Amino acid sequence: xxxxxxxxxxxxxGMHRLVLVPLVLGALAAIPLFADAGPAPLAWGALTxxxxxxxxxxxxxxxxxxxEEVRDRTWDFQRMSTxxxxxxxxxxxxxxxxxxWYIGAWCLAxxxxxxxxxxxxxxxxxxxxxVTSAVTLHALGVAASTASARLVLGERTRRVGGIILLTxxxxxxxxxxxxxxxxxxxxxxxxxxxxxxxxxxxVALSSALFAAWxxxxxxxxxxxxxxxxxxxxxxxxxxxxxxxxxSGLETPxxxxxxxxxxxxxxxxxxxxxxxxxxxxEPVNPVSRARMALAWRGAASANRARWPSWATNAxxxxxxxxxxxxxxxRSTMEALARLALPFALMxxxxxxxxxxxxxxxxxxxxxxxxxxxIALADLLLPAVAMALGxxxxxxLIFPMWGVFDNVGVAAGGMAFHAALALCALAxxxxxxxxxxxxxxxx
Numbered sequence: 001x002x003x004x005x006x007x008x009x010x011x012x013x014g015m016h017r018l019v020l021v022p023l024v025l026g027a028l029a030a031i032p033l034f035a036d037a038g039p040a041p042l043a044w045g046a047l048t049x050x051x052x053x054x055x056x057x058x059x060x061x062x063x064x065x066x067x068e069e070v071r072d073r074t075w076d077f078q079r080m081s082t083x084x085x086x087x088x089x090x091x092x093x094x095x096x097x098x099x100x101w102y103i104g105a106w107c108l109a110x111x112x113x114x115x116x117x118x119x120x121x122x123x124x125x126x127x128x129x130x131v132t133s134a135v136t137l138h139a140l141g142v143a144a145s146t147a148s149a150r151l152v153l154g155e156r157t158r159r160v161g162g163i164i165l166l167t168x169x170x171x172x173x174x175x176x177x178x179x180x181x182x183x184x185x186x187x188x189x190x191x192x193x194x195x196x197x198x199x200x201x202x203v204a205l206s207s208a209l210f211a212a213w214x215x216x217x218x219x220x221x222x223x224x225x226x227x228x229x230x231x232x233x234x235x236x237x238x239x240x241x242x243x244x245x246x247s248g249l250e251t252p253x254x255x256x257x258x259x260x261x262x263x264x265x266x267x268x269x270x271x272x273x274x275x276x277x278x279x280x281e282p283v284n285p286v287s288r289a290r291m292a293l294a295w296r297g298a299a300s301a302n303r304a305r306w307p308s309w310a311t312n313a314x315x316x317x318x319x320x321x322x323x324x325x326x327x328x329r330s331t332m333e334a335l336a337r338l339a340l341p342f343a344l345m346x347x348x349x350x351x352x353x354x355x356x357x358x359x360x361x362x363x364x365x366x367x368x369x370x371x372x373i374a375l376a377d378l379l380l381p382a383v384a385m386a387l388g389x390x391x392x393x394x395l396i397f398p399m400w401g402v403f404d405n406v407g408v409a410a411g412g413m414a415f416h417a418a419l420a421l422c423a424l425a426x427x428x429x430x431x432x433x434x435x436x437x438x439x440x441x
Contacts (some may be wrong), residue, residue, distance in 0.1 A: 004091025054104030058097030
C-alpha cells in the first residue's frame with residue numbers, strides 16, 4: 001500500500017469513526033423510510049450528503065493537506081524521503097480526505113440501491129460523475145496546497161479558499177445529480193467526434209478525463225515542490241487536450257467550434273499556465289539569477305531551471321496570433337481576438353514580476369509587482385476614460401478595443417509586446433552586469 005495513504009488511514013480511521021458513521025447515516029435514512037416518502041428522498045439525500053461532506057469537506061481537507069504539514073514542520077521530512085512525487089501526490093489526494101471518502105462510500109451505496117427505484121434512468125453515469133468530480137476537486141486542492149507550501153497562509157486565507165471550493169461544490173453537484181434524473185426534459189443525445197452518445201454518458205466521460213488531468217496537476221506540483229527537474233510539457237499538452245475535447249463536441253443546439261475559437265481556447269489555457277508557472281517559480285534573487293544564466297545558455301546544468309512560464313507564454317502568443325488572424329466578424333468569432341492580448345499581458349506580467357524579484361532585495365517582490373500591474377491595468381485606463389481619451393485607454397488595455405477598434409487594439413498589443421521584451425532584456429542580463437547586488441550580511 002502507498003505509505004502516505006496508509007499513514008492517513010492509521011491517523012483518520014479509528015474504530016470509533018468506523019462504527020459511528022453507518023449508525024448516524026442509518027438514523028438519517030430511517031426518517032424518510034418511516035415517513036413512507038419513497039426512495040427518491042433517500043437518493044437525493046445521499047447525493048446531498050456526498051456533495052457536502054465528501055466533495056466539500058474533503059476538498060478543504062485536501063487544500064490544507066500540505067499546509068498543515070508545513071505548520072507542523074513535518075513537510076521537509078516528507079520532501080526528503082525516498083517516496084516518489086507521484087506516490088506522495090496520490091497518497092495525499094486519497095489519503096487526506098480518507099474519512100470523507102468513507103462517509104461518501106456509504107452514501108453512494110444508498111444512492112445505488114435507491115436510485116433505480118426512484119426513476120433515475122442514468123444513475124450509474126451520475127454516480128461516476130460525482131466520484132470523478134470529487135477526485136478533481138481533491139487533486140486540485142492538493143496541487144494548490146503544494147504550490148503554496150512555501151507561503152505563510154493565515155486562517156482567513158484558508159477560509160477564503162474553503163469558500164471558493166464550496167462554491168465549486170454547489171456548481172458541480174447539481175450537474176452531476178441532474179444529468180440523468182429527468183433525461184426527457186433536456187437534449188439527450190450529443191455527438192462527440194461523430195459518435196452519438198447519451199448526455200449523461202458524455203458528462204461522466206468528460207468528468208473522468210478532467211479528473212485524470214487534475215491528478216497530473218497534483219503530481220506536477222509535488223514534483224516541483226520536491227525540486228525534481230521536469231520538462232514544461234504539462235500545460236501545452238493540456239491546452240491541446242482542451243482544444244481536441246471541444247473540437248469534437250456537437251449538440252442539437254450548437255455546432256462544432258471554428259478553428260479560431262479552438263486556437264483561442266488553447267492560447268487562453270497556456271496564458272493561465274503562464275501565471276501559474278510564474279507564481280510557482282522561486283522569487284529570490286539567487287534563483288532568478290540562475291534562470292537568467294539558463295536563458296543565456298551559460299551552463300548546461302541551468303537548462304533544468306528554464307522557467308516554464310516563458311515556454312507557455314511564447315506558445316500562447318503564437319496560438320493567439322493565429323486565432324486573431326482567423327477570427328471572423330460574428331460575435332463568437334470576435335471572442336477569439338481576446339486570446340492574443342491576454343497572452344501578451346501574461347508575458348508582460350511575468351517578465352515584470354521576474355525583474356522585480358531580481359532587482360529588489362525587499363520582501364514581497366511578487367506582491368509589489370502585482371500591485372503595480374493592477375495600477376497599470378485598472379487605474380490608468382479609468383483615468384484615460386475620465387479625461388475623454390478612449391483611444392488611450394484601449395492602448396493601455398487592448399482587450400477593450402478588439403471588438404470596435406482593431407487598429408488601436410493592435411497598437412496596444414504592440415505596446416505590451418515592447419514592454420515584455422524590455423523586461424525580458426533586463427532579466428536576460430548577466431547577474432554580474434545587471435542591477436543585482438550582493439546581499440548584505
